[in-house]
Structure formats: C-alpha cells, structure tokens
Amino acid sequence: MPKILVCYKWVLNEQDIKIRPEDLSLDASRAKGKISDFDRNAIEEATLIVEQQGGTVDALSYGTPAVRQSIKDVLSRGPNRLLWIGDPKAEEADALVIAKVLAAAIRKSDPYDLILCGEGSSDMFYQQIPARLAALLELPCLTFVARMTLEGRTLMAQRKPGDCTEMVSVTGPAVVSVLSEINKPRIPSLKQVLGAAKKPSEEIALDSLGLAAGDLTPKAVRKSPKGFLMNRKNVVFKESDAAANVAKLVASLKAEGLH
Amino acid sequence: MSILLTEEQELIGQSARDFAKEYLDPIVVDMDHTGQYPAAVVKALAEHDFLGLFLQGEYGGAEAGYVSLVEAIENLARSSAAVASIVINHSLAAYAIQRWGAASQKKDYLPALAAGSTLGGFAVFEHGPTPGVGASALQATRVPEGWALKGTKAYVRNAGVAGLYVVLACTDPAAGAKSLAAFIVSAKASGLTVGPLAETMGLKGCPVADLVFDNVILAESALLGGIADGNAIVTETLALASVAEAAQTVGIGQAAVEHAAAYAKTRVQFGRPIASLQAIQTLLAEVATDCHLARLGLRVAAQLLDQGEPFQVEAAMVKQFLARFGSKLLIDTVQVEGGFGYSEFMPLPRLFRDIAGTTLLEAPADYPEKTIAAALLA
Numbered sequence A: 001m002p003k004i005l006v007c008y009k010w011v012l013n014e015q016d017i018k019i020r021p022e023d024l025s026l027d028a029s030r031a032k033g034k035i036s037d038f039d040r041n042a043i044e045e046a047t048l049i050v051e052q053q054g055g056t057v058d059a060l061s062y063g064t065p066a067v068r069q070s071i072k073d074v075l076s077r078g079p080n081r082l083l084w085i086g087d088p089k090a091e092e093a094d095a096l097v098i099a100k101v102l103a104a105a106i107r108k109s110d111p112y113d114l115i116l117c118g119e120g121s122s123d124m125f126y127q128q129i130p131a132r133l134a135a136l137l138e139l140p141c142l143t144f145v146a147r148m149t150l151e152g153r154t155l156m157a158q159r160k161p162g163d164c165t166e167m168v169s170v171t172g173p174a175v176v177s178v179l180s181e182i183n184k185p186r187i188p189s190l191k192q193v194l195g196a197a198k199k200p201s202e203e204i205a206l207d208s209l210g211l212a213a214g215d216l217t218p219k220a221v222r223k224s225p226k227g228f229l230m231n232r233k234n235v236v237f238k239e240s241d242a243a244a245n246v247a248k249l250v251a252s253l254k255a256e257g258l259h
Numbered sequence B: 001m002s003i004l005l006t007e008e009q010e011l012i013g014q015s016a017r018d019f020a021k022e023y024l025d026p027i028v029v030d031m032d033h034t035g036q037y038p039a040a041v042v043k044a045l046a047e048h049d050f051l052g053l054f055l056q057g058e059y060g061g062a063e064a065g066y067v068s069l070v071e072a073i074e075n076l077a078r079s080s081a082a083v084a085s086i087v088i089n090h091s092l093a094a095y096a097i098q099r100w101g102a103a104s105q106k107k108d109y110l111p112a113l114a115a116g117s118t119l120g121g122f123a124v125f126e127h128g129p130t131p132g133v134g135a136s137a138l139q140a141t142r143v144p145e146g147w148a149l150k151g152t153k154a155y156v157r158n159a160g161v162a163g164l165y166v167v168l169a170c171t172d173p174a175a176g177a178k179s180l181a182a183f184i185v186s187a188k189a190s191g192l193t194v195g196p197l198a199e200t201m202g203l204k205g206c207p208v209a210d211l212v213f214d215n216v217i218l219a220e221s222a223l224l225g226g227i228a229d230g231n232a233i234v235t236e237t238l239a240l241a242s243v244a245e246a247a248q249t250v251g252i253g254q255a256a257v258e259h260a261a262a263y264a265k266t267r268v269q270f271g272r273p274i275a276s277l278q279a280i281q282t283l284l285a286e287v288a289t290d291c292h293l294a295r296l297g298l299r300v301a302a303q304l305l306d307q308g309e310p311f312q313v314e315a316a317m318v319k320q321f322l323a324r325f326g327s328k329l330l331i332d333t334v335q336v337e338g339g340f341g342y343s344e345f346m347p348l349p350r351l352f353r354d355i356a357g358t359t360l361l362e363a364p365a366d367y368p369e370k371t372i373a374a375a376l377l378a
Helices: A037-053 A065-076 A095-108 A129-137 A190-198 A242-255 B007-024 B028-034 B039-047 B066-077 B081-100 B103-115 B230-266 B278-306 B312-342 B348-360 B367-377
Strands: A003-007 A010-012 A033-035 A056-063 A081-086 A114-118 A141-151 A154-159 A166-171 A175-178 A201-203 B120-123 B138-143 B146-157 B164-170 B180-186 B192-194 B208-219
Touching: A003 A037, A010 A065, A033 A037, A033 A065, A037 A056, A037 A114, A037 A141, A037 A175, A056 A065, A056 A095, A065 A081, A065 A190, A065 A201, A065 B007, A081 A095, A095 A129, A114 A129, A129 A141, A129 A175, A190 B007, B007 B039, B007 B066, B028 B081, B028 B348, B039 B081, B066 B081, B066 B230, B066 B278, B081 B103, B081 B120, B081 B146, B081 B164, B081 B180, B081 B230, B081 B348, B120 B146, B146 B164, B146 B180, B164 B208, B164 B230, B180 B208, B180 B230, B230 B278, B230 B312, B230 B348, B230 B367, B278 B312, B312 B348, B312 B367
Parallel strands: A003 A056, A003 A114, A056 A081, A081 A201, A114 A175, A141 A175, B120 B164, B138 B164
Antiparallel strands: A010 A033, A141 A154, A154 A166, B138 B146, B146 B208, B164 B180, B192 B208
C-alpha cells in the first residue's frame, strides 16, 4: 500500500489583500491564511489514492509560524499525519531555500512511494519547488500532471504542459506536481473538521534539519511587491450614427495597438 | 466566554461557505423562480453532516455545538436563505427530541435525523393566535391506543418533505393552548395529510403548508417529554429558532452588503465610482456595522446554549433587533444600487423578500419584547 507525502504551502488569501491606491503597495493586515489552491488538488489526489488502495498520506509544510493555523484545515482534508516547520525565516525564503528545507525534512522520514505537490503556489507561483525537490532528492519529476493512476509502484501520468498532452510512466518514488484539473478538492464534512484534532501533527524545528546557514539564505530577494490597478479610459462615443460610433471604437482600439 | 470563534468553528463556517458556493449559488435563482424543493442539495447537506451538526455523537451527530450551527446557518444563508430555512426547521425538531426525548425516542429518531435520511419539521403554529395563547386548533385526546390528534397546524416548514414532525397539540380544551403537549408524528401516520403548498413572498424552495390531522392515532410513546411540557418545549425551541433565524438574517444582510459594496465600486456617476461619495459610504458603513453587531449578539446567545445556560432573553434580544434592522438593511442596500438594485435580475429583490421571511417567521415579531420585558421587570 502506498505511502504518500503531499507538500503544501499556507498562503494569504489573495481576496483579503487590498491594494493601496496611493502607492500600489499591498495591505495584508486583514488577510486570512489558506491552503494554496493547487496544493488542495495535491492533497485531494493523495487522499483519493489511499481511499481506493489503502496506505497513508503525510502532509508537509514549511512556512512562517502562521503555518500552525493550517493544522486542522489540512488534516480535515484527508492526510493521516502532518509534519510542519514554522519559522520566521520562511518569510524571506526563496524557492531554493524552501526546497532544501522540505528535502531535509523528507530525508529524516521513512521513504515515501510518491511525493505530490501543487503546480505552483497561489502567492508566488514560482513553479520551482517540485523540480528542485526532485533534484535534491535525486528522484524523477513529473510536472503539469492532469491525470494519474498508481498501480503497485508504477505511476501512469498524463502531462499537460501546454496545448498538448503526453502519457508518462515512472516506477519507484517520484515527485509529481498536479494541475487544478486533476480533481475537485472536497469540502470537508463537519465530522472530518472535528476529527482533524485527533490526528497526529509534529512540529519539526528548523535547526534540527542539519542545514547550514547558507542553505537558509535566499539568493533571490523579493523587493516591494506591488498591486496592479487597471484604470478605465472612460471614453464614450456619442455620435447619433451607430456606424460612426463603431468606426471610432475600431479606430481607437487600433490606436491602442489592438489589431 | 469568548466572542471569538475557535479554529473548528471558523473551519465549519468556511466549510458551509464553500458548500454554499458549490451547491447553492448555481441553483438559487432558479429555486427562487420555481419554488422547487432542492432535494439533491439536502442530500449533500446530510453528507457533509450539516443535518446532524449539533446532535450528540452517540446518535451519529457531529456534536459541533450551537455556535457552529449559527456559523453554518449564516454562511448557507449568504447564498440561499431558503436552504438555511430547511436546515433550521429540521434542527428545531432534532433539538426538541434531543432535549426532551426519552432514551428510546432518541435512539429511535435521532440517528436518522443526524444522518439526514429523515428530515424533521417543527409544527407549532396555527392560523389563530401565538402558541400558548387562546384556543388551539389541534386537539390531542386520550384513546385506548394512546392519543388521537384532530385539527390543523399551519405554516409548517419542510411540510411534505419531512419524514417526521414534532407537533404541538392541546390536551385540555378548557385550558386551550396553555395545555400544549408535544408529539413525534411520522409523516406516514394514517390520517395525516399535507395541505397545498403556500405561496410565499420569499424563502422559495423551503416548502410551507398546513398539516391536517384527521383522527391521527398515536401510541403513548409518541408523547415528547411530559404531558405538561409542551409550553416549555415551544418557548425554548422557538428561542433556538430566534438565534438560528438571526444568523440567517445576518447571512442575507452580509450578502446584500457585499453586493452593494461591489456595485458601488464599479458604478460610475459624475465621472467617479459612487463608492467615493460620502452618502454611499455612510449607508454601507451603517449596514455593515449592524451586521457585525447582530452577529456578535447571536453568537453570545449560541454560546450560552452551548454552555447549557439560559439563553432565551439573549435570543429574544437578537430577534427583536433583527426584526427592525433586517428590513432597513435591505432598504439601504437597494438605495445604494438605485434602479439597478431594484431590478429583478439583480439579487437584492430576492434578498429583500427572503429577509422579510426570516424576521417574521417561527417567533413572531411581537414576541421577543415580552420575553425581554419579563426578565427586566420580574
């Protein structure tokens, strides 16, 4: 029976983030956390596999101490156990640092048959973690997976890396990142929500992972994220002749470069 | 007591919101037009444990408590107040049986109610006066088999779709409605018929009809609580209804506020969004404040209920407050949206009709002041 690990990120809900009109800076002071959208698909896929075949699902996350808020949410969605690392350093971590931390935590655990990730996080959407994780763990990596079946140790996956598809099989442990179309994440029932508190969750101290200071120092540093506001041009064509209005509209669009 | 939600209560509210977006948003307009009972949605509600939300675990309930119940009701009502009404009226019957039922009654009825395989209904009103006042149109008389029920209950929600009803009937014609007793009545009971569905102003999709009892014979075991417990069952269960309907009203109000705020940001007048006008900002700020304060009040009442404390006065206060502010809230939000908001293709007319129902039903609007005054002046 498969032993699956699913990685997820606890992110701010983008719907709660306001853009300050004066300087386009982001106001996240009232933003609540949520499990990153694609990661919900990864959690659901792992849960579906063990519901059909037996086995276990562990969840793993590295984030700021706020990741603690995700414990019951993620466990209500199916995983049997949660491993989490909550440290303020995560605030500045780039994709390489995150991957190193996750890989170090995975190396400390018993081996997994499959490691699932979402295609990218809802906040940064670097799309780097699965590939970097696979490289660090020396495992094959399948990205953009839209459909998959696991038979024994062999995974059959349909990849959708753009406007084409391909079937890929891989035997043995692998890192797989999934697209949102792979499934529809469940809405946990109330008993699943309340049952989450009874499942084990283990905090892993960042300094227990044996990483050097350099491993935790981001090379890519984010500077002043800004929002994007689309301003209307408020142009109204008021000719009495509709054809003339259309002609003016077309000319205007062409002038804007919309050919 | 904390007015802040626990993590589980927040997650339950979020589950209800996610459920509402997935199952209710796609059907709510059609349901409002056709009045069709949403059987598939009720089945899904059961699968997600909303129908056994506060029932004890030994009967298959989620045992999530009453704060969780009001969180769920508000978040369902933000999408469909009619579906919230179905849940509320089911919950009233389940509450009455859990609170006053004998061990055998709980064992016989609560597992099916918790699982949602049986929907409940609470039949307390009549075409005459408020429950507990004056004569009663439904009489329960002793017969060798137990009890015989003759008469009519009116405005019964979940009528025709419920599998069982908790029914209040008068056991002493001389004492009238002061001698109420509660009975558990199967929808399949011989002699029980459901009248034509009532045409209602709002909350369409939650069926309402009379229940007509033509010499319905019940075993002695159908009596819920003692023969003198009926009025207490009415008072306390309707107090729960007040709290749950307050959550329903706040849910409708929250939906209206959010819609009006979004509209104000996109509607341009005089060359700028109307949201930049102070008059619009004032209207929105006032209704958002009313929603927030009402939510706090009803959470306190629900917490008292969770703790087994008396909650009827606090329930009456939120009912009384929302009876007034509910309609005003919709008037103000329609005002923000102007002629567009008044149009039937916008959601506010439906919310307007629904909020009229939530502030009028189950506990009549003149009822809460009496409860509050009685506590003040005792």
